[in-house]
Amino acid sequence: MNLTVNGVAHEVESGPLTSLLDVLREELAITSPKAGCEQGGCGACTVLVDGVARRSCLTPVASVQGTEITTVEGLGSPSDLSPLQQAFTHHYAAQCGFCTSGMMLAAQAYIDGGGSDGHEAIQEAIAGHVCRCTGYVKIIDAIAAVARGDEFDLTVTASSAGMVNLGGAV
Amino acid sequence: MTQATEVLVPTSPDEAAAAFGDGSGVTVIGGGTIVMPEITYGRLKVGKALLLGKAGLSGVSRNGGTVTIGAATPIADLVDLPPPLGPCAANVADGEIRAQATLGGNVCAGPGPDAPRGDLQGPLLALDATARSTGPGGERSEPLESFLDDRAGRLLLDVSFGEPAAGAFAALDYPHTHEYTVLAVSGARGADGAVRLAATGLADHARTLSGDPDAAASEVRLGDDALASGWYRQQVLPVLVRRVLADLEEAR
Structure with missing residues (x-):
């Protein structure tokens, strides 16, 4: 599967029903989305999927193939904050x-x-x-x-x- | 990390029905808000998964006074509908969850481990909705109440109902740190003048009520869970019924 995160294309090896949160944190080492409750209750894992705020812990990675994912790392940089x-x-x-x-x-x-x-x-x-x-x-x-x-x-x-x-x- | 042996992403309702087949061994994933934690925490082992996001089962349509809502329609798309369905949809969790969770997942949800689920069952029962589903024996349409009693192994395709003359919805507030409705009552007056009421937040799925506030608590099964005791729900249910009846009367 292919995933675009913060403008960078990645080839993902995780299984299709792995949560987007786990793919971001465990496979791609993008750790700003937090694993809080992992059942949609706390919002700490929220990312943007094509500009729409979405709980990454509730999102199977297969369902976001071909979309643009944005995390905090994609909003700005330490020298150029959004x-x-x-x-x-x-x-x-x-x-x-x-x-x-x-x-x-x-x-x-x-x-x-x-x-x-x-x-x-x-x-x-x-x-x-x-x-x-x-x-x-x-x-x-x-x-x-x-x-x-x-x-x-x-x-x-x-x-x-x-x-x-x-x-x-x- | 859980791996499904097979993940199907149908691109039309027919493909979805064919992929679902008799439902044997199939895990249906609409928005994922209920199923994903089960998979992540290892409580659900998936053999064959059906992702409905691209199956063309989403949307709200009107035809000659009949409203039809596809099973994969996000709950967020329902919040502007008239009562009781619109206000009930707006009461589900928060905006992000509403944008992700689907009508089908909500209607088909069983009670959770520590809270009732299936908020939308109540208004749809009050609206005397028809459920269209597929599964063993092929496609069938039936009153929602009978679908709810026998929904295991069925894939909900859509629900439809006649636009009501009036509707009302009343629910107990839930705390910010919890997302499930404690108890809610929906009411609708049909075009024929008949009033139907239904409650959610019960021990199993939503149930219709006779409309007698004093009898309401004895007409349904009220459970104890993390949100409230059955005793508390018994005390509050008549209040919600009276509130809905008053709102329906005011809407005349």
């Missing part, structure tokens, strides 16, 4: 990072579909994604910022720019 990656950095939208790649691809599909900066619509777009750190507020802020077209100075994070002193000993 707008969403910049926004997640600026708004400090990642804590442990386990959900981040799935969140980011769901968000990318939302932005590409013309999504607005309305928090309710963004919540609906990422409803299938569980953040174990419960850091949803900053994730939603980051997605809204991209929907608005905000630009970011990554030498200053949103949290340091708008820091509030809540008191107490450090």
Whole structure:
């Protein structure tokens, strides 16, 4: 089987009913899609299939032959972050990072579909994604910022720019 | 890593029916949302797999007041339909799952290990839908209720129903961290004025209800699972029935 991931064509040897997640991680060593629940419940494995957000753990690789797969590695690079990656950095939208790649691809599909900066619509777009750190507020802020077209100075994070002193000993 | 000995990807409904044959030893994969975890975790050994994604069994069509929905239609394609089916479809899991999961997989799903499944069975029962399937003995069309009682070994091709005069749907909210409907009631008033109600979230598959809220809990089997106890469902079912009846009355 042939699979195109982030613009690169691969010949895949895994069996046709192997999950796309396992093919990406185990055969192609593309590890941004995370193996969380592996039953479609957490969203950590979400990738884009022809631009549509899809749970790779629920997708037999045979069903995506001939499609374009995009993972976080395909959004940008460390020296040239995509707008969403910049926004997640600026708004400090990642804590442990386990959900981040799935969140980011769901968000990318939302932005590409013309999504607005309305928090309710963004919540609906990422409803299938569980953040174990419960850091949803900053994730939603980051997605809204991209929907608005905000630009970011990554030498200053949103949290340091708008820091509030809540008191107490450090 | 699980290997199927044979994976078939039919490109037409006829090819799908021929490949399915009498269904013996065939694992049907629509969107994969139910079957794939079973394969990945090794609970299901697949001998022959039938991938329905390219079989031409997807789509919603209307003809003279009859709506027909192909079995491989993604649930996301149903959310804009009128109640009870549209709101029920919108209540299934999240947007990504709805885009991947199919009507056929949902209708044919048995109860899960820790939660009921088959949300769409309820509205389709309320709509008095007909199920067209193939399998042993060839193709047959029958009321959905009888299909649900005897669906093992059948390949669902499509469901059809008359457009209702009014419809309503009421469900218990489910927590963000779980994707299955705890309990739901669907209702439809047909063009002839007859009202049909059905419940999902039961111990087996969806069932029709008489429409008497006080009798509802005794008309179905309510189980205990990870989402709710049978006792809790008993208390809430009459409330949902009354809500659906009120909405149907309001729609007059």
